Amino acid sequence: MDRQPLFKRKTAISYKTEEKTVVRGYNVSDLAEAGYTLYDMLFILFQNRIPAENEADMLRYETGEFLEHSMSPSAASAIAVIGGRPNLPAAISAAVMTFGSAHGPGAAHGYMMHKYIERARVEGKSIEEMGKILVDEYMDAGLAVMGMGQPQHIDGDPRAEPTHIKHEQLCRGVYLALQRAIEKHFNARRKKEGKAYVAVNMIGAGNTALAELGFSPNAAWCIGCVCRGFSCAAHATYTMKKGRAWAASKREPMVQMLDLSMIKYQGPADREVPSQAERQAYARKQKEEGEYKKWVI
């Protein structure tokens, strides 16, 4: 049996022999035997260190609450994908991949914080001042301030403020100070502009805590998004076992997700297909008139 890796890479993360698997110098089996947890392992994996207990507690809290979020783009994708009855990992994979610049933009939020903390250092400004500068720069440029607002939890994500409070109790630091300053100045400016209050979301709260725990923007993003993969696996498995494949059956008492009546079409009106004899003149005219451009995506 060929046990050689597919390609050669120098790695500082781990190695595996016939005798053991070693991560950052620690034998994984020994860590498990000693009672270390998945939370400890994530620190070892990404940060090459065993965390203090308060740090592991914060990570347990955050991953525990972040795991399940009912219907969001990730769960909806998992359910849609499993409708075709592929292997389960395909649905989970798709779910994790829904995380981008709108759904859980963890890495982007992390980079934003790094940039402004560094500016506070270089420009000799306080974190409080830098929070206001960040808000003003983003809002002046018409950009969304990351970490604020959630389209479903319009009164504030129920997980966010408790996460901040737990963060204060367990591991407060410069990231939390900046995030709190952002929230304060963001809403002060909105109030001045006659706009409604917008609460912090789970990127603002959760990603800030992960940054404080020492996770890089991408490591923090990985923890958040992959953690959600667990519940998406549950949603996909439930749908696979108890739902209808294809999600379009007329025999179900409820209209299904892919029932034909769920389609609303807003594109060009139905039109005749030109014959091949007509094609060149038709296509030239269509291109010259340019109406097609409003449909280009």
Next chain:
Amino acid sequence: MGNLDDPRLNFNYRTRERGTVPMDTKRDRFQWVSEVAYKNVHRIVTRGYDTTELVEAGYGLTDVLFVDFQARIPLVEEEKMLNYVMVCMLEDGLSSPANIARIVASGKTLLTQAAGASILAFGHAYGAYQEIGKLMDGILARQEKEGKPLSEVVEAVVGKKLNDPALGVSGLMLKDPMAKRMVARAEKLGVAGKYVSLIKEIVKAAQKFSKEPVDIDLLGATGAVMFDLGFTPEATWGILAVTRAFATGAHYCEEIEREAPVRLGQTLTPKEWYDGPADRPAPTLEERKSVAKAMEAQTPAEWKQTFLERQKIKGSGWAIVEEIDDPKRKI
């Protein structure tokens, strides 16, 4: 209407209705139906438990996995065992998930693409939890039906499946104690049950039949322990594939930190690795008429002949025989 004017068509293509289908008002409107979780503006609830209340009460990710998949709070020993399994499953060096994550990363992608793609490595050989679950449940069902001693039923099955990658027994962990330690820990914590007992019988039978040394492997240990913790094979498949995806995030980071991105057209394939047809000139479109011939078979005998010929073409897919069935479990 061109070549669609055929009397065998099921409906008239000239008079087909246009426009979308009106809303179906006779049935309930579409909703996301779930037994797993719901949320409203102020709450997120899984299996009846508010997730914020769960973590405020000290429960963590591993507890919530029991809640999500089994609708119950785990015993302390069960939670400890799940943590143990996940610690062991988190990272595995440069194996398939890490490789996939690194390849995806090399195209300069987002982390979520690489971590998500890595989950696809878990198939019916690598991480064959659905397969070993079917195998084990099949043995248990057969034993119950036939009333024979477990060891007898196990031997009858294992004798035919010695090289099955989903057996949970192989030569992979002869020198690595991780799998055996995991089973021992399950027994020590009092969470080992019928699946751990069964995998031990499978190991015994495999060792009896195999000419090569074999022992319990990581699939066998993690599968048996997870099933005894009450997770279904599908839940186990999902949970452990996602567990590994955390580590592939680290591989994504390292690939970007240490290697240059790979550009379109950059990677070469050495000619000495190639064993396909020798280099040959492309025929002109005029020559094509005499060079190319259609391959339709008209009789089963012709079909068999072309089938066998096609099987010789590596990469055509004709030499692959597999079952692609509905993944709902049927025992």
